[in-house]
Amino acid sequence: MKNSLGNRDSNVIWHPYTQHQKMEEPIPIVKGDGALLIDENGNIYIDAVSSWWVNLHGHGHPYIAEKIYKQALALEHVIFTHFTHEPAVTLAERLLKILPGKFSKIFYSDNGSTAVEVALKMAIQFWINKDQPRRNKILAFYNAYHGDTFGSMSVSARGLFTNSFKDFLFDTVFIETPHTGNLGEIKSVIHSYKGQIAAFIFEPLLQAAGGMRMYEAKYLDELLAVFQAENILCIADEVLTGFGRTGPLFAGESIAHHADMICLSKGLTGGTMALGITACNQNIFNAFLSTDRAKTFYHGHSFTANPLACTAGLASLDLLEKTSCRDQIQWIRRQHEEFARNELSVIGMEIMVNIRIMGTILAFELNTGKDEYINEVSATVMNKALTRGIYLRPLGNTVYIMPPYCITPEQLKKIYQFILSIPDFIRKN
Numbered sequence: 304m305k306n307s308l309g310n311r312d313s314n315v316i317w318h319p320y321t322q323h324q325k326m327e328e329p330i331p332i333v334k335g336d337g338a339l340l341i342d343e344n345g346n347i348y349i350d351a352v353s354s355w356w357v358n359l360h361g362h363g364h365p366y367i368a369e370k371i372y373k374q375a376l377a378l379e380h381v382i383f384t385h386f387t388h389e390p391a392v393t394l395a396e397r398l399l400k401i402l403p404g405k406f407s408k409i410f411y412s413d414n415g416s417t418a419v420e421v422a423l424k425m426a427i428q429f430w431i432n433k434d435q436p437r438r439n440k441i442l443a444f445y446n447a448y449h450g451d452t453f454g455s456m457s458v459s460a461r462g463l464f465t466n467s468f469k470d471f472l473f474d475t476v477f478i479e480t481p482h483t484g485n486l487g488e489i490k491s492v493i494h495s496y497k498g499q500i501a502a503f504i505f506e507p508l509l510q511a512a513g514g515m516r517m518y519e520a521k522y523l524d525e526l527l528a529v530f531q532a533e534n535i536l537c538i539a540d541e542v543l544t545g546f547g548r549t550g551p552l553f554a555g556e557s558i559a560h561h562a563d564m565i566c567l568s569k570g571l572t573g574g575t576m577a578l579g580i581t582a583c584n585q586n587i588f589n590a591f592l593s594t595d596r597a598k599t600f601y602h603g604h605s606f607t608a609n610p611l612a613c614t615a616g617l618a619s620l621d622l623l624e625k626t627s628c629r630d631q632i633q634w635i636r637r638q639h640e641e642f643a644r645n646e647l648s649v650i651g652m653e654i655m656v657n658i659r660i661m662g663t664i665l666a667f668e669l670n671t672g673k674d675e676y677i678n679e680v681s682a683t684v685m686n687k688a689l690t691r692g693i694y695l696r697p698l699g700n701t702v703y704i705m706p707p708y709c710i711t712p713e714q715l716k717k718i719y720q721f722i723l724s725i726p727d728f729i730r731k732n
């Protein structure tokens with residue numbers, strides 16, 4: 304319709320990950336309420352992917368909104384060199400108490416990709432500041448996803464999304480995620496780059512964008528022990544896994560060996576404001592203390608430690624620390640488990656395979672005989688879900704749900720019922 308919001312959007316806006324030659328008009332959302340999104344025509348959609356994995360407590364949360372409003376009246380933003388403010392300091396203090404490991408400093412940025420960039424730059428400069436021989440290799444896992452900026456792309460899996468830029472990405476050494484039996488092989492790769500590895504970056508236990516791939520804590524723990532014995536800096540990318548997504552507050556809680564740096568974003572503000580964090584241990588921070596100006600960490604963003612975003616982070620933590628919220632996370636996991644055991648694995652049969660659950664996430668593959676990322680199946684599932692009032696966004700053949708923690712039993716049931724209907728419109732070919 305002419306003059307509709309969707310039509311005006313099409314005239315002026317370029318959407319992320321979107322082929323506009325094929326894109327239908329986007330749906331104008333006018334309101335969010337808990338796990339629900341409401342469009343301009345009053346249609347209601349359950350946000351089954353937490354708006355790209357960021358939303359924890361629901362949309363339009365009055366407690367977070369109120370806190371942001373009050374902070375906006377007091378101080379909306381201030382340059383973060385020379386100056387500081389209460390929300391930034393309090394959020395850092397509270398996070399340092401709960402992060403998995405011995406972290407001592409918080410560096411603020413704007414999103415997950417920048418949190419990763421900061422960690423990589425800190426790790427590289429760390430060795431230079433220590434006046435050690437240059438270490439110019441970064442290790443990462445195959446199928447990793449760490450963001451869309453150049454550094455974070457460089458340490459992510461190479462493929463359709465990165466092909467155009469491959470000449471401009473730095474070399475990364477990729478290793479397999481650890482499982483029973485491949486530790487020896489991984490060790491030999493690590494040893495073959497002895498003295499050259501600046502850092503190892505990993506998504507603990509769950510490679511989300513890489514296809515909701517899960518791997519076991521005990522093997523990760525063994526691998527981290529190897530890296531630590533080799534004196535290689537470890538960067539935990541908990542941008543997605545942080546703040547309860549995998550069950551515990553952080554995925555790193557289930558391993559004994561802790562990273563030297565940790566990256567956070569997504570759920571950090573409950574999904575309300577853009578904010579990224581890179582926490583590091585004292586060892587890293589100390590390497591930057593010097594009278595030599597060249598040893599300074601020259602990195603920052605205009606909106607570093609934005610007070611509104613930090614306030615949203617504090618409000619989200621308040622909610623997250625309530626037992627009711629933690630119970631809700633465990634409740635979602637139990638619902639997923641019951642659904643998988645009693646219904647999905649029975650009805651899904653050969654079409655919905657490799658069913659797996661981690662915390663609030665349920666995932667499986669559609670076995671259609673095709674495995675390209677861009678295929679009709681994911682679009683079919685997405686569109687069908689929309690007509691049933693559910694927003695899902697499969698990763699190729701991988702269908703998953705990752706609801707906000709506030710989802711109600713009825714809403715969750717509606718999503719499950721839709722999933723059970725998938726074999727009715729997807730046929731194996």
Ligand SMILES: *Cc1c(COP(=O)(O)O)cnc(C)c1O
Nearest residue numbers: 414415416448449450540542543
């Ligand atoms: C989403 C994501 C990122 C990138 O975060 P953005 O805020 O989208 O830049 C980095 N790492 C992981 C593990 C992610 O899931």
